[in-house]
Structures are given as structure tokens and as C-alpha cells.
Amino acid sequence: MGDQNTSMVQKYRNDFLKEVEANVEEGAWVKMCMQCGVCAGSCPLGPAWEHPPQEIFMMIRAGRREEVLKSESMWMCTSCYNCIVRCPRELPITHIMHGLANYAHRLGLAPKMNPTRRFAKIFWDNIAKSGRVNELELSVRLYFMDGFKAGVLKGLAMKDIGIGMMKTGRLNPFGLFAHKGCKDIKGIHKMLKKAYEIEDRKKGFVA
Amino acid sequence: MADMKVGAYLCQGCGLAERLDIKALAAVAQKEGKAQVVREHEFLCNGQGVAMIQKDIAEEGVNRVVIGACSRRAKVEAFHFPAAAITRVNLREQVIWSQPDTDEARELTQEMAADYIRMGCAEAKKTAVPVPNPAAGHNKRILVVGGGVTGMTAALEAARGGYDVLLVEKEAALGGFAAKLFRRVPFAEPYAEPQDNGVASLAAAIKATPRIKVFLGATTTRTSGAPGNFSVDITTESGPTVTEAVGAIVMATGFRPYDARRLPEFGFGASPLVVDQAGLEALARAAGEKGQAITRPDGKAVKSVAFVQCAGQRDASGTHLAYCSGHCCNTSIKQAMYFKDQNPDIDTAIIYTDLRTPGNGEDFYRSAQRKGVIFTKGQVAKVESAGDGLTVHFHDLILNDEAATISNVDLVVLATGQVPNSGVNIEAKPAEGADANVPSVSVLNLTYRQGPDVPQLKYGFTDSHFICFPYETRRTGIYTAGPVRRPMDMVQAIEDATGAALKAIQSVESASHGRAVHPRAGDLSYPSFRREGCTQCKRCTVECPFGAIDEDEQRYPLFNEGRCRRCGTCMGACPVRVISFENYSVDTVGAQIKAVDIPDEFSEKPRILLLACENDAYPALDMAGMNRRVSSAFVRTIPVRCLGSVNMIWITDALNSGYDGVMLMGCKHGDDYQCHFVKGSELANYRMSKIDDTLKNLNLEVDRVRIMEVAIADIERVPTLIDEYAAKIREIGMSPFKGF
Numbered sequence: 001m002g003d004q005n006t007s008m009v010q011k012y013r014n015d016f017l018k019e020v021e022a023n024v025e026e027g028a029w030v031k032m033c034m035q036c037g038v039c040a041g042s043c044p045l046g047p048a049w050e051h052p053p054q055e056i057f058m059m060i061r062a063g064r065r066e067e068v069l070k071s072e073s074m075w076m077c078t079s080c081y082n083c084i085v086r087c088p089r090e091l092p093i094t095h096i097m098h099g100l101a102n103y104a105h106r107l108g109l110a111p112k113m114n115p116t117r118r119f120a121k122i123f124w125d126n127i128a129k130s131g132r133v134n135e136l137e138l139s140v141r142l143y144f145m146d147g148f149k150a151g152v153l154k155g156l157a158m159k160d161i162g163i164g165m166m167k168t169g170r171l172n173p174f175g176l177f178a179h180k181g182c183k184d185i186k187g188i189h190k191m192l193k194k195a196y197e198i199e200d201r202k203k204g205f206v207a
Numbered sequence: 208m209a210d211m212k213v214g215a216y217l218c219q220g221c222g223l224a225e226r227l228d229i230k231a232l233a234a235v236a237q238k239e240g241k242a243q244v245v246r247e248h249e250f251l252c253n254g255q256g257v258a259m260i261q262k263d264i265a266e267e268g269v270n271r272v273v274i275g276a277c278s279r280r281a282k283v284e285a286f287h288f289p290a291a292a293i294t295r296v297n298l299r300e301q302v303i304w305s306q307p308d309t310d311e312a313r314e315l316t317q318e319m320a321a322d323y324i325r326m327g328c329a330e331a332k333k334t335a336v337p338v339p340n341p342a343a344g345h346n347k348r349i350l351v352v353g354g355g356v357t358g359m360t361a362a363l364e365a366a367r368g369g370y371d372v373l374l375v376e377k378e379a380a381l382g383g384f385a386a387k388l389f390r391r392v393p394f395a396e397p398y399a400e401p402q403d404n405g406v407a408s409l410a411a412a413i414k415a416t417p418r419i420k421v422f423l424g425a426t427t428t429r430t431s432g433a434p435g436n437f438s439v440d441i442t443t444e445s446g447p448t449v450t451e452a453v454g455a456i457v458m459a460t461g462f463r464p465y466d467a468r469r470l471p472e473f474g475f476g477a478s479p480l481v482v483d484q485a486g487l488e489a490l491a492r493a494a495g496e497k498g499q500a501i502t503r504p505d506g507k508a509v510k511s512v513a514f515v516q517c518a519g520q521r522d523a524s525g526t527h528l529a530y531c532s533g534h535c536c537n538t539s540i541k542q543a544m545y546f547k548d549q550n551p552d553i554d555t556a557i558i559y560t561d562l563r564t565p566g567n568g569e570d571f572y573r574s575a576q577r578k579g580v581i582f583t584k585g586q587v588a589k590v591e592s593a594g595d596g597l598t599v600h601f602h603d604l605i606l607n608d609e610a611a612t613i614s615n616v617d618l619v620v621l622a623t624g625q626v627p628n629s630g631v632n633i634e635a636k637p638a639e640g641a642d643a644n645v646p647s648v649s650v651l652n653l654t655y656r657q658g659p660d661v662p663q664l665k666y667g668f669t670d671s672h673f674i675c676f677p678y679e680t681r682r683t684g685i686y687t688a689g690p691v692r693r694p695m696d697m698v699q700a701i702e703d704a705t706g707a708a709l710k711a712i713q714s715v716e717s718a719s720h721g722r723a724v725h726p727r728a729g730d731l732s733y734p735s736f737r738r739e740g741c742t743q744c745k746r747c748t749v750e751c752p753f754g755a756i757d758e759d760e761q762r763y764p765l766f767n768e769g770r771c772r773r774c775g776t777c778m779g780a781c782p783v784r785v786i787s788f789e790n791y792s793v794d795t796v797g798a799q800i801k802a803v804d805i806p807d808e809f810s811e812k813p814r815i816l817l818l819a820c821e822n823d824a825y826p827a828l829d830m831a832g833m834n835r836r837v838s839s840a841f842v843r844t845i846p847v848r849c850l851g852s853v854n855m856i857w858i859t860d861a862l863n864s865g866y867d868g869v870m871l872m873g874c875k876h877g878d879d880y881q882c883h884f885v886k887g888s889e890l891a892n893y894r895m896s897k898i899d900d901t902l903k904n905l906n907l908e909v910d911r912v913r914i915m916e917v918a919i920a921d922i923e924r925v926p927t928l929i930d931e932y933a934a935k936i937r938e939i940g941m942s943p944f945k946g947f
Contacts, residue, residue: 035605
């Protein structure tokens with residue numbers, strides 16, 4: 001992925017805004033921001049962001065490529081859509097945030113230990129494998145994301161809920177082995193492969 | 208006057224009869240007011256009631272009509288009798304509606320009403336029927352000074368209204384500043400692309416209008432007279448001077464860009480790559496004429512342009528222009544589009560602190576963003592040459608980066624503001640006269656004793672009040688429009704031109720009927736003075752806010768009735784009280800003051816005189832009444848045209864005749880004044896500042912006279928002020944001057 005990054009930098013000769021427009025989902029909207037700050041003020045997680053969307057947009061225009069792509073900020077987005085509803089310029093801010101996060105991840109610049117990124121990765125791998133989420137496996141992987149000891153502790157902390165779910169038939173204790181994928185797993189994989197190809201071509205990731 | 212016949216008419220409607228003993232009031236009018244005809248009517252303002260009054264005027268010879276009904280601000284059309292002088296007694300809003308409807312309050316309410324009837328009758332006997340100004344000017348031609356977009360629009364609008372126009376332009380061609388533009392900011396849907404500057408079509412329309420006579424390369428070298436009767440010398444550079452008669456003047460002399468040489472920090476002058484907005488228009492025009500792309504002055508291609516907004520504007524330090532010129536953000540957006548339309552790969556950055564896009568500029572702004580113009584919120588600190596280009600250093604206000612830079616810039620455009628071409632600042636103190644910001648060549652060359660140009664309001668802009676009285680200068684019949692009036696863009700200037708043309712039309716029409724223009728539109732009265740009594744002190748000529756009074760050869764005041772706005776400031780100024788209007792004079796108010804019944808010292812019924820400005824304070828009092836806000840029953844209100852018309856004799860008279868207190872309510876004065884007559888409330892405040900000595904000489908407490916600032920919206924506050932003052936008077940005690 002590092003090579004991908006280098007090639008992008010060369011392609012756009014530091015004109016980061018153009019790179020974002022071309023490669024990031026809804027990136028063409030970034031230039032339309034008028035810096036009013038309503039998005040930053042509307043975000044329920046606003047204070048937790050290092051750079052609120054308004055700043056991210058300004059940084060893109062100012063060509064601060066590394067700083068944006070390595071930022072934890074856009075990973076904070078919980079898709080509540082408050083900013084989209086309120087943006088006077090009607091920017092699809094949520095989508096841009098996810099687009100930036102995804103782009104940073106594809107380039108290998110996204111912060112490695114960012115929990116949102118890691119969860120998203122686990123979730124995607126899980127669902128892409130069989131076409132359906134294996135909930136037990138997803139929980140276990142998530143619990144043990146930070147190592148064996150942390151996983152055991154988290155499991156113990158959550159045991160009452162787990163037992164309750166088992167009693168009401170919400171959790172199959174044998175799910176790890178008995179998980180049924182969707183009917184046409186091969187078809188799903190084929191479809192995803194094609195989708196990857198299209199996206200890569202669109203975003204210029206084709207080698 | 209021998210043939211004076213006073214008719215007093217009392218209305219019983221609107222609850223007046225239930226709250227007041229109208230019979231007793233009629234008796235007061237007859238016995239004390241000495242009205243020859245006294246009638247009551249159950250509904251005075253209806254057709255029958257009005258016909259009754261008309262019949263008395265026609266058949267009984269009544270020529271002074273006292274109407275005891277509602278406020279003078281109500282039913283103006285119904286109680287309009289041109290053959291008689293009319294006095295309105297406000298029994299409704301300021302008596303029954305401002306007093307409690309209780310049995311205990313009845314006595315005081317009745318006393319109040321009786322006093323107002325006495326006052327009305329006393330005033331009526333001192334008034335005369337106003338006759339139109341005999342010196343009325345009948346010229347209806349309109350002179351427009353300045354042939355830019357504003358001037359051309361004003362000329363066309365006036366001509367379309369059916370008036371002949373003289374259009375004087377200093378340059379050899381029409382067009383003004385707009386003619387120097389490559390393109391203009393769009394005026395029409397979808398507000399997305401720069402448009403043709405529009406000068407050619409305007410100039411063609413002027414040419415096609417026979418009513419408009421154009422003088423090119425000409426200036427106004429002498430202007431004298433009054434509305435309806437101005438005489439103007441128009442001097443053409445190459446030709447003779449002609450003297451033309453006009454009725455009103457629209458001054459549309461526009462602006463010039465703030466001198467960018469005063470901004471060395473942005474590299475203007477040091478590098479040819481730094482231009483102001485006008486400079487860029489010149490580059491764009493030159494390139495456009497050749498059908499080429501805009502290049503750097505050295506001929507190299509442009510790859511990157513930076514626009515510096517608010518260059519020498521909105522400056523709090525006092526070095527540069529303090530204000531926002533309003534057009535520059537849209538202009539920079541337009542200029543950035545010149546480059547983007549030429550080649551989308553040219554980097555264009557607009558560095559602004561607050562992007563202000565008036566009108567439909569928001570759509571234009573969006574269009575520029577779509578074209579890829581970068582907008583950066585920041586404050587530019589420095590522009591310096593670096594290598595082959597320029598580096599712009601700025602403080603990025605979003606990212607809070609004080610050392611932000613844009614380098615390899617090929618052109619920097621400074622958005623300097625507008626400086627009005629307003630002529631000589633006639634109020635400048637000699638030390639300030641050398642202010643390089645304000646051009647000091649007279650535009651109109653008025654022969655008025657007050658100076659050769661119209662007075663300036665703020666920062667050199669010529670106006671009376673941006674919000675309340677746009678276009679109206681302090682020289683009646685002379686209106687300013689466009690950027691000479693306040694900073695503005697072309698759309699606003701066109702609107703302005705139309706407004707000023709309408710004002711000019713209104714002025715010539717009013718003048719030809721011998722009537723006042725705004726704010727006392729339609730008033731027929733005008734000031735006259737008793738020559739024998741005049742001491743030639745010149746206070747009236749100096750204090751008239753409108754320059755209406757000159758001096759004759761014998762140094763007596765020479766009233767130019769056409770220029771007069773009928774505020775009465777001269778009347779308030781006159782120490783020997785020789786100036787008066789037919790229906791408003793020292794006597795009309797003085798008689799009212801003396802007509803009030805003053806109870807003795809032990810009655811516990813003080814009397815407070817309230818002189819209320821008819822423009823703001825009086826309507827506020829009326830509205831307080833409409834809201835049934837109760838206030839002290841001891842106050843007797845007399846409306847005055849302006850606090851500036853208050854003659855000090857009224858106050859001394861009132862105190863001498865036993866009033867316990869005097870309140871003056873006028874408009875806000877000072878820099879953000881709201882006085883309809885500009886200087887009236889300020890002069891009143893100045894005059895009142897000297898009253899303390901007078902009070903001390905009379906052995907009276909200084910609180911017995913108080914001046915207050917109120918606005919028309921102070922409906923809740925005005926009754927409170929009255930009650931507070933009444934409480935204060937109770938605290939001080941009754942005046943010792945009663946019964947003398």
C-alpha cells in the first residue's frame with residue numbers, strides 16, 4: 001500500500017484537493033465548504049475530534065495531505081447525520097468523512113491502532129467471508145482484539161449479558177462452528193471481487 | 208386679527224363621553240377658551256361631524272378650528288380643512304387612554320382634559336392659516352452630476368418619469384468607474400458568470416432619450432438657489448460656461464479606489480505583480496481587447512493568483528479605511544473567475560476574514576467554488592517577492608496557523624475599498640483639512656454661506672442618515688446616490704439612483720407648490736422674521752442644519768424658503784424671538800404654556816410641562832396610550848416640531864408661571880443621531896446644558912428641567928420616564944413660583 005501512496009503523491013504533485021476530488025467518495029464537495037462551522041457545532045462527538053469536518057476541509061484545501069490522512073478525526077464519525085442535515089451548503093459530510101477514512105486506509109496511512117478502523121476491518125472480514133455476520137465470532141474477535149488477557153477480562157465483564165442472551169435464544173453457543181453462511185457464498189465473493197475492481201479502477205488504485 | 212373666529216368641536220365618540228364630562232369641557236372652551244362657536248358631536252370624524260365643521264367654516268366664518276378628539280396623528284384626512292388653521296386637542300390617546308378608568312381617577316382626568324382644551328383654544332388664537340411659499344420655484348428640470356452607472360440610471364429614471372434632465376460628466380465619455388471594468392458581477396439569474404459591464408447599453412439609452420441633455424468633460428462651477436429654482440454654471444473643459452436653471456440636483460459623483468500605495472506591506476509599488484482591483488480590471492480589459500489570456504505585467508503566463516480581501520479596509524487601527532466597502536468580495540470572486548474561465552488549472556486563492564456577498568452574491572460565491580476558486584479564511588500579513596514570483600504570508604484563521612504561506616504566486620490583487628468623491632468637507636477643522644483620503648476639490652461649488660459642498664456624515668460619505676433618510680443630504684433639493692453616499696456595489700447603486708431620482712422629483716413637485724419636502728412633507732408654513740427686532744446675531748444662519756438661511760447685503764438673515772425643512776431650529780435659536788411660522792411660533796407654544804390652570808402650592812397637584820418631539824416622542828406617547836399604559840395625570844404635553852425649535856423662553860416662562868418641572872423628550876443625538884432634522888436634538892442638548900445657571904439664578908433645583916432621549920419604539924419606556932420624573936418632582940416639592 002505504501003507504493004500506492006507514493007504514486008498518488010506523484011500523480012497530484014501535492015495538489016491534495018484534486019486528489020481528494022478524484023479519489024474520495026463525495027470528495028468533489030470539499031471545495032464547496034464555506035467554513036461556517038455548523039458541522040463542528042452540530043457533531044455530538046465534536047469535542048472529541050482533533051479536527052472537526054470544517055477544519056479537515058480547510059486542511060485539504062491547504063494541501064496538508066499527511067496530516068489529514070493520518071488523522072484520527074474522521075474515524076470519530078458515528079454516522080448520526082446531524083451535520084448533513086444542518087450543512088447550509090448541503091455537503092454530504094458524513095459520507096466525505098467515511099470516504100476519507102476509507103481512502104486513508106487503502107493508502108495505508110490510517111492510524112494502525114484506531115479502534116474504529118480495527119472494528120470495521122474485523123466486521124468486514126467477518127461478513128465478507130460467508131455473506132452473513134457470525135455474531136459470536138465477531139464478538140470474540142472484538143473482545144480479543146487487544147490480546148488474550150484483555151479478551152478474557154472483557155468476556156467476564158459481559159458474561160451476565162451473554163448468559164441472558166443464551167437463555168432467550170439470542171446467542172448460539174455453538175455459533176463459532178455451526179454458523180451458516182448465505183446460500184451462494186461463491187456468488188457473493190465473485191460479486192465483491194468485481195466491486196473491488198470497479199472501485200479500484202475508479203479511484204486509480206489499479207497498478 | 209379682527210376677523211378671527213374660533214370654533215371648538217368636541218367629540219363624544221371612542222369612549223370620550225363615558226370618561227369625560229363633555230358638557231363641562233364645552234363650557235371651558237366657551238368661557239375660558241373664548242371660542243365663539245362650541246359644538247359637541249357623538250362621532251366627529253364621520254361624514255356628518257366633518258360636514259358640521261365645514262358648514263361652520265363656510266357659513267359662520269370660523270377660521271380657527273379646535274378639535275377636541277383624538278391625537279393629531281389620527282384622522283388627518285377627515286380633519287383637513289384648508290381654509291382654516293387647525294389645532295388638535297388630544298383627549299383620546301393622551302388623556303382617557305393614558306389615565307385609569309376608575310371613579311377615583313375621574314377628577315384628575317377631567318382636569319387634564321380641561322387644561323388641554325384651554326391650551327388648544329389658546330394656541331388657535333395665535334395661529335394663522337398657512338399660505339404657500341410665495342417665492343416658490345417652478346423649475347422641474349433635474350440636474351444629475353456624474354455620468355457613471357448611478358448618474359446615468361438617475362437621469363434615465365427621471366426622464367422616464369417625465370422630467371427633463373441635465374447630465375454633467377467630468378470625463379470625456381459616460382461610464383464612470385464601471386466603464387473601466389472588464390466584466391461586472393452578474394445581476395440576473397443564475398448569478399453564476401461575470402457579465403458585460405453594461406455601460407454601453409446605458410449610454411445608448413441616454414443618447415436615445417431626448418429629455419436628457421449631456422455635458423461631457425464638464426463640471427458644475429457654481430450652484431445657487433433653492434429647490435425649484437437652482438441656478439447652475441456648467442463649465443465645459445474646451446468650451447464656454449453655460450448657466451442653466453434646474454429644480455433639483457442628484458449628485459452621483461461615485462468613488463475612487465483607496466490608494467494602494469499606502470499599503471507597502473502588501474508589496475504594492477515594490478513589485479509590479481501586486482495590483483489593486485482596478486489594476487486587474489485594466490489588465491483583463493487589455494487582454495480581453497486582444498482576445499488573449501491575462502498575463503503577468505512582464506508577459507509571463509499566470510499560474511497562480513492570490514486575492515487579498517479587506518486590504519486597507521475595516522481597519523481598527525485608524526490608519527486605513529475603517530469601513531467595509533461592500534462590493535470587494537464579489538469583485539474578487541468575479542476576478543478569480545476571469546482566471547478560472549481562462550484556464551481551470553490556474554490556482555486562485557481568495558484570502559478573506561469575513562466573506563461578505565450582498566445581494567445574490569451567495570450564488571456567485573458558490574459558482575466560484577464550483578469553478579475551483581479556493582477560499583481561505585485568513586489575515587494577510589505580508590506579500591513579498593520570492594524568486595520569480597511572490598509569497599503571501601498570512602494567518603490561517605481556521606487552522607490557526609500564523610505562519611501560513613502561499614508561494615510562487617504570479618499576481619496578488621488587493622481589494623482596496625471605496626473612497627467617496629464627495630468634494631470639500633465643509634465641517635473639517637483646518638488641521639484635518641489635509642486628510643489625503645478625502646479629495647478636496649469642490650463638486651457643486653454651492654454659493655451657500657455654509658460652504659461649497661453638501662455636508663458629510665461619516666468617513667466622507669455625503670448623506671444625512673444611511674437608514675432613516677437615504678439620499679437626503681442636508682441641502683434640500685440636493686440628493687446623493689451611489690458610492691458617494693455610502694459604500695456599495697453596482698446593483699445597489701442602480702437602486703440608489705432610482706430612489707434619488709424619485710426624491711428629486713418629489714422635491715421639484717413640492718417646491719412648485721410652495722410646500723416643504725420631507726420630513727414635514729406638504730407643510731405650507733415657512734419661517735418669517737420681524738426685521739425690526741433682529742439683532743443680526745447670526746445664530747439662525749449658523750444653526751440651521753440645512754443651510755437654508757443666507758445673509759442679505761445688510762447682514763440680516765435671508766430665508767430661502769425652498770431650502771427650509773420647517774423644523775424651527777432657527778426659532779429655537781433666536782434670542783430675541785423674532786422668527787415664527789404661521790402655525791408654529793414662540794407664541795403658539797407660549798400661549799399653551801400659560802393657558803394651563805396651575806393649582807396652588809398646597810393642592811398636591813403639581814404641573815409638569817412635557818415638550819415632546821412630534822417625530823418620535825409624541826407618537827411613542829400616543830402608542831403608550833393605545834396600549835393603555837397609565838402615566839402621571841399632572842403632565843401637560845405640547846408637541847414640538849423638533850427639540851431644536853424649543854426656545855428657552857418657554858422653559859423660563861413655564862417655571863415662572865408655577866410649573867413644577869419641565870421635561871423635554873427628543874431624539875438621540877451625537878454620532879448615531881436619530882434626529883429627523885439632523886442637528887435639532889444636538890442643539891437642544893447644547894442649549895439645555897446652559898440651563899443650570901438660569902435655574903440657580905431663579906433659586907430652583909436643577910432637576911426642575913430635564914432633557915431625555917427617546918425613540919419611537921420606547922412605548923413602554925416613555926410612561927415610565929414620566930412617572931419617574933413625577934416622583935422626582937414630588938420628592939423635590941412644589942415650585943415656589945405659584946400664584947405670582
